[in-house]
Amino acid sequence: MPTIRFSILVFLFLYQVTFSQSVEISGKVDSKIEVENIHVINKTAQVFTITNNKGEFKISASLNDTIIFSSIQHQPKTVVVDKNMVLFKAIKIALDEQVNELDEVIVGRVLTGNLLSDIKNVKGDAPINFYDVGIPGYTGKPATQSERRLNEATTGAGFIPLNPILNAISGRTKMLKNRVKLEEREALMQSIKGRLSKDFFMSNPLDEALKMDFFYFCADDENFIKYCKNETDFKILIFLKHKYKQYMENLKLNGQ
Structure with missing residues (x-):
């Protein structure tokens, strides 16, 4: 009897140790649409990752942790880590497409989506553009007001190039930059x-x-543009996580 009791205690101890430890779970997301860059967030452990172009990911988790899957294109899904996930260190999740339905409103003529057909069905004259009258035009991204002012300050905007010199002396160019x-x-x-x-x-x-x-607070960081402009969501989230720790430390120092 003592031997049996000891064996049971050892089994229970090993069972507890096995399922209380954090393990790396390999997973895969299935969907009828795009499966890349889906956010996988372990809300309990406060760690996150994103899926690759095959919908695959790896994340640390323990038994009963809550994992959230979300993206703009999919309906959010919450999963609680069970014993099988911890034992096999694997998970497979199917996500449904996020469908935003709008009330049907028909205004004017119904368009078919066929460009040539729809053009014939639309009444009225086409608007005149600069190509019709032989005037060269700009088709790039419209400049902001500050960018237009900076261009005028540094180039003279096509006038006598005295403005750039005066603006450089007065400091206006630096201010606009x-x-x-x-x-x-x-x-x-x-x-x-x-x-x-x-x-x-x-x-x-x-x-x-x-x-x-x-x-x-994040935008004030001197490396904000460097680490966040034209970067993946995953890299931006890492930057935000780093700034979050700093922000929380500042709150503690200020007694908030």
Whole structure:
């Protein structure tokens, strides 16, 4: 009897150790649409990753951890890690497409989607553009007001090139350059906030009143443009995670 009891205790101990430890789980996401760059967030352990172009990912997890799968194209899905996932260190998840249905509104003529057919069915004259009257035009990205002012200050905007000299002496050119940089940071920050804030704050909780202040804190970093402009969501999330730790430390030092 003592031997049996000892064996049971050893078994229970090993069982507890096995399922309490964090393991690396390999997973795969299946979907009828794009499976790359889906956010995989372990809300319990506060770690995250994203899927590759095959929908594959790896993430650390323990028994009963909550893992959230989300992307703009898919319906969010929450999974609780069970014993089989820990034992086999594998998980397979099927995601459904996010469908945003709008009330049907028909205004004017019904278009078929066939460009040649729809052009014939639309009444009215086509608008005149600069090509019709032989005037050269610009078809690139429209410049912001600050960018137009900076161009005028540095090139003279086609007039006698005295403006660049006067503006350089007065400091106006430097001021306009700083304004353009600030607008670039603001636009990038707002883009990241709109795209990633929901997923980021799932695993990095922050009071609602402080969230906007946090993103301005990130944008003030001298490396913000370097690490966030034209980078993948995964790299941006790593940067945000790093700034989150700094932000929380600042809050503690200020007694908040």
